[in-house]
Amino acid sequence: MVSAAAILLPLYIYPLQGAWDFVTTAVAKYPDVPFNVIINPNSGPGVTNAYPASDFIDAIASLNVYPNVNLLGYVDTVYMSKTTDKVSTEVETYKYWSTYTQKDIHLDGIFFDDIIDTWTTTSSSYHTTIAHLAHSLNLTVTLNPGTTVPSQFYAIADNILALENDYSDFEAGNGGKVSALGAQASKSSVMLNDFSGSEAQMKSLVQSWVGAGVAGVFITSGGYEAEGSVWDEFVEVVDEVNAGK
Template identity: 35%
Template sequence: MYPDPGCWDRVFTAVFRHPTQHFTFVINPNSGPGPGKFPDAEYTDAIAKLNVYKNVTLIGYVHTAYGTRDLTQVIAEIERYAAWATYSDLDIHVDGIFADEAPGELGEGKIHLGYLKTLHAHTKRAFQELGLQGYFVTNPRKIVPKAFYGYADSIVSYEASFKTMISPDTLFTSSDKQMSAGANIDRQAVLIHSFDGSSREQEELVQMLVKKGVGEVYVTTCGPGKGEGDYSRYSEYWEDFVTEMEKANEAALQDD
């Protein structure tokens, strides 16, 4: 969603009203950081407003074409995102990278694992040199071999519509012991679009995912876009979703 005047107001409001709920936002000016050294004025103003809050993590979008995109191009974009921290007028830093269309198979000779290992290393170096976390998220949209967790802080194991979602009870299982399955569930992210249930049904879904231990969750009524969710609009239940996530996380902490 481009930050035209007023467009991100519901985001700012949610972050302000729910200080105990952590938010991770993917910043995507132009399928990457855009052509300039820094983003345009609309983005700089909006990012700076989000960076005021301690319960927000911002990560910059890059795509990898499932491990076929030239590594030098992706690395250059990672370094440009990291350099946003050097902007002198406002605090527009992002905390890491969201690598979309990430490979989910090891590849011949583990070439795809090596690809992500390289991106992970460059992300950590580029951001940590500037005192930032270098949070690295990959999005293969599937359960991946456990080896990938050595080179990611979080992995999107599901991104698809609510209708095509397999049984929640088996969403994170795998018959292959070399796959991540539930072993790394706290480092898995789930992005569910085209949700067509009620707000109460969404709450039950959120409670189930949080109770199961999923690290990051997003549910939207919007979608699909080009094969994935339409993230350029607010979900019909955006405010309800944030409240439900906060309640579910608080309940999970009490259970612990």
Template identity: 30%
Template sequence: TTGIIVPLYQFPSTSANWAPLETALSTFPSLQFYVIINPNSGPGDPDPAYQSNIQTLRTHSNALLVGYVATGFGTRPSADVLQDIETYAGWNTSYSMDGIFFDQTQTGFDAEYTSYSDAVRTTAWPGRTTGYVIMNPGEDIGNSDYYSLADQIVTFEQTLAEFREESPLPVPHPAQQSVIIHTLTGSAALTPDQTLASVVQSLKSSGFASTYITNLNISQTDVYANFGSDWTEFVADVAGNICN
């Protein structure tokens, strides 16, 4: 069943910032959400606003929370990456994570990521027997050994125009693949022949693990710092026939 991956890169200055996600979690309790928490392009030091709002998300059993860790496409010092994992793991149980989201994953297999995955898997995460691992190369990696290291891999992160050009997307391991699409405007606008619902249905039919679609334009804004105006419709489309 396809779930929703949520790059939650906005600061919760008020509870209203994360309210669209909170509403979706409550409305569709049988729909799985994979929420990426990113205080400061990494763990930073979660202030009270983060702590209280994460605690609220933790009350929903359909929210799996992963901490954002940048890897610089394999160039970031491994000691820094491992320290970020340790920092997230050390957060208080009341606002703890379930695992890690490795951004900027090198597309060609890099054995360094084995140590990163092992660190997440063997670290104690409250309420879990093993940590959850998501990697984001953002493009197709073929039948890579990375699939043995991660629960999910983002194998597409681009505009709707690029999605059209590359469709059908390669699906070597659809149950472990995630698709992120942004910028549904201009030449990438939806059409009567390609609606938001039809795009979502094509991803669900392919068996992808999760998806995120936003109509925010990457040339105009940080598409992950806010929810698009299509958020509610998108969530309902993914939920589809799921019984709640």
């Protein structure tokens, strides 16, 4: 019996009327699949210490009605070149959204992008500071180095995007292997973009990842700013694999 994996969806699409319908449709159709959806208004929350634009308010509220959805706010650390004070302000802005009274636009966690993959005195202080802040606000922490990292990162995070790659590079053996995650797989996620394989190949990949204990998965035929052509197939595959089919 495999452990159920979540779909870690980078939803970097402006929520014009109907733009997020493919997500709400899938979430409703597959209630047993957890969806961890990354919200990214403007490479971060947009205007700090303020609520998001009305389009985002409506779209976020439409996802928050589903119990199998967790929403993560996007924060770009720019490989530590953004100060911890600036990062903290963005995190606090996402938390502030939970005070909006007209609709439920709370977020459940933070997705920290562009994380460096080395653990040094400087990086440990930086990442521990921002992770501690998020946790102190009752927000989960997902880090995205896009590759495997030292175990110390796992001690401060709830999840790490430990493999993010183009499908062709992944198939060529570049960018790391899921098997290298070992016991850390249960707190790791995997993303592949520009997928060009068959549905059978997709299912084989998801089966191998879930079988290895990976916590989150995502496969798309393009990038992250549009619905990929394989979205429906991918969600169905995750549902089947989670059910042991």
